[in-house]
Amino acid sequence: MAQTPQRATLVEVARAAGTSKTSVSRYFGDERERLSRELQGRIAAAARRLGYRPNQIARGLKGGRSRLIGMLVADIRNPYSVAVMHGVERACQAHGYSLLVANTDNDPAQERRHLALLAAYRVEGLVINAAGRPGRELTRLAEQGTPLVLLDRELGEAPADVVGLDNAHAIDQALDHLRAAGYGELLYVSEPPAQASSRRARLERFRHGLGPRGLAGEALCLSLDTEAAALGGALDAFLARPGTVPRALLCANGNVTLAVTRALQARDVPLGKVGLMGIDELEWCALVAPGITTLAQPTDAIGQAAVASLMQRLEGAPHADPCHRRYQARLIPRGSTCRPASRHAPEQETP
Amino acid sequence: MAQTPQRATLVEVARAAGTSKTSVSRYFGDERERLSRELQGRIAAAARRLGYRPNQIARGLKGGRSRLIGMLVADIRNPYSVAVMHGVERACQAHGYSLLVANTDNDPAQERRHLALLAAYRVEGLVINAAGRPGRELTRLAEQGTPLVLLDRELGEAPADVVGLDNAHAIDQALDHLRAAGYGELLYVSEPPAQASSRRARLERFRHGLGPRGLAGEALCLSLDTEAAALGGALDAFLARPGTVPRALLCANGNVTLAVTRALQARDVPLGKVGLMGIDELEWCALVAPGITTLAQPTDAIGQAAVASLMQRLEGAPHADPCHRRYQARLIPRGSTCRPASRHAPEQETP
DNA sequence: GACTACGATGGGAACGTTCCCATACAGGTT
């Protein structure tokens, strides 16, 4: 039965300060210096007394500026996504924007629904880390002038900037590292590439990078959700092959690394004897003995770049040609890619 | 140079459909059935043709219903927080709300700023998983009628529901399990309890639970950010004590488990010989040999309960007495709490 | 002393909705 003191409005503050709403609006907008010192003082006092907070919703309505950036995340429980999101959020904040996050759980239907929702809130820009199937919704948004940034996947259709890992270079780093460590036969494990261009890019680079380096190998693509069982069989087959060339597994992303590590442990395969390496650094990679070698993505930089991209279009040239920003991975060598014979640097910590 | 077809408005749709804005508003609100079949058809056609989407901002302004729930997260990179957030988001969605997330990186200044921001967007309810220092801002919000839910911490001052783990019972489970496994001397490692009531609750229960069970032990509280170095020393001291009673470490949360596991590995201490157990299940706990025993929190249920709490106050009794909902942890026993002597069940997978 | 210029302020029309209150016509009752 506490009474609810209605939230104060601009007009109420104006009345309390003995001035007009225009002046109060100026005070809270960015024209404060146009007001006389004395009036500023009166407004400040009245506002504080009433506990006034500008209503962002009303602001957004009039000016058309919601000060909201939307982000579509395919899987909010994926550490990579969260790390990037962290960068995105901080960058938004630095530019005076707030972030509206929508998680799609990898479900295209939710993706469409959430896209519509973000549009309904008139987000001024959109960071997309989901399948983003061509989506008329997405194209429409772009046509209506909402800048789009894709994380780690290209869409072709909609004009949008792309920010992400330099996939080709990352795969090159991995192949070079594995070759230098003495592994000659590789299995590349990836989720189905159909859905994301970065998966395709990595896979292709892997295939084309083997020959020139004198490596043998092949790729295994499966959905971790639906075909997890198949992974074990495929690993068995790979490990049971005839021949004595040292073998290694290369995981296309953090989820795969997790699944593969589980499968290897279930089989009591010692890491290192069979090499293991993954794209995406996870906090536990150093902990699983003898440590899993990874390629760390500069997630913070990627997040910030995404927002920078949006800001540029928001403030400057909205219709410039789509641009790509690719970032380099950082190799973190650990024991999982030291063959027992030549083991020299058993573990190296993240700096 | 692409021209920007301004986003269509209600009035434009009305004109195109040869009707009034009221009818269009009814169509997109929840009074569609009041319209004649024929008019519905005309509106639908016009809306589709123009690509109309109701402007949520304008809606929010008029009705005072922003359809937004805010969530304040202390550390968005903490898997526990993210897991709960996932539950919150899905529940919001199910109730027709969207989630505005603000991450504070454990910084009180950011916390205040973000709280103000969420208030500015007129969120209809607030889920708080941050220090939430008494905060006049918070009390004000509560007074103005915004329902509040605290995750895993009580504030005392502001009237708010609390949702979280049944800390006392969780600690009891841990102590019982460790005792049954034969450990007699425990070290409880926690972050400083000052900031969060749940940390205090766990710590206290630990202290009071030792005696009745015939256990010895003590607690170590340190900030992982600033005193990480001290952890190693404290572990050394604990492990080097005279006496032959088997010893175990109990970690107050996931962050602590990570830090402690790192410290133990750096010291080549085999898990199990020294027992290790943690609150919060992390995806890698099964992977670090011989597996780390954990108490899993029902994060999804907690997130959903938080939103349910808000909805209840939003729809029903806004001023009912603050209520507490506590959820039970689930014990996942693994090798880290099997003493070498009595090792029988080396590993057990998460179901 | 009339003119312009400028700095400080205020009035009022938007922005795109919702929702209260008409209006219009149909079909019953008296």
Add this chain to the structure above:
DNA sequence: AACCTGTATGGGAACGTTCCCATCGTAGTC
């Protein structure tokens, strides 16, 4: 024929801002 009652629709005033366009002094200029 005058009266309700109900259903399908439309007009217009909010909601809390921003921003254009006054207004009103007070100087500075010729």
